[in-house]
Amino acid sequence: SSELTQDPAVSVALGQTVRIVCQGDSLRTNYASWYQQRPGQAPVLVVYHENNRPPGIPDRFSGSRSGDTASLTITGPQAEDEADYYCFSRDISHDHHWVFGGGTKLTVL
């Protein structure tokens, strides 16, 4: 399948740990990148090549992969982490195509 599947919504208490998952066949052989999008803003890359952070991204964000599932973990989320999160990877059903997951809305309680 070319799809990347994400849970539509996840909630976490302030300071706890939350894992946002992305499932798809392409993740068995390709890495996901993860994007944070706050309301009204452009997406921001938070993790790439499975578990690398761009400069300026806090180390509470980390990535991992197991089988057909990639995960974005936020350890001790802050209020400002409330946002939509999207995974992104190759679409293995089409040569040279890419695909986003449907997005997960994270609520920090």
Place this chain on the structure above:
Amino acid sequence: EVQVAESGGGLVQPGGSLRLSCAASGFTFNIYAMTWVRQAPGKGLEWVSTISASGVNAYYADSAKGRFTVSRDNSKNTLYLQMSGLRVDDSAVYHCAGGVVTTNSYGMDVWGQGTTVTVSS
């Protein structure tokens, strides 16, 4: 400062055409694969098209193939998206984004704020 800025959006009738531009600055544009991503109101992100760093290779989502053409001018640090045969469901904010592509990974670390395309009669 790393920056990309889109322009060229607007209101167009179904079947019409638009050309979007994305001006880049503050990074080495000619080593970045560049991508157009769109987001319809209240919806998620959708990959539209990617062009290689050199501009030799271009790839399109099925929804864009045959109607959209991506190009770039590395001498001007500018990315383009020529859109024709526009449909109502092409209405969205169009972002340009870029990053380094590997065989099995693509992290887009540069994003613009987007330009709005509205297709309506």
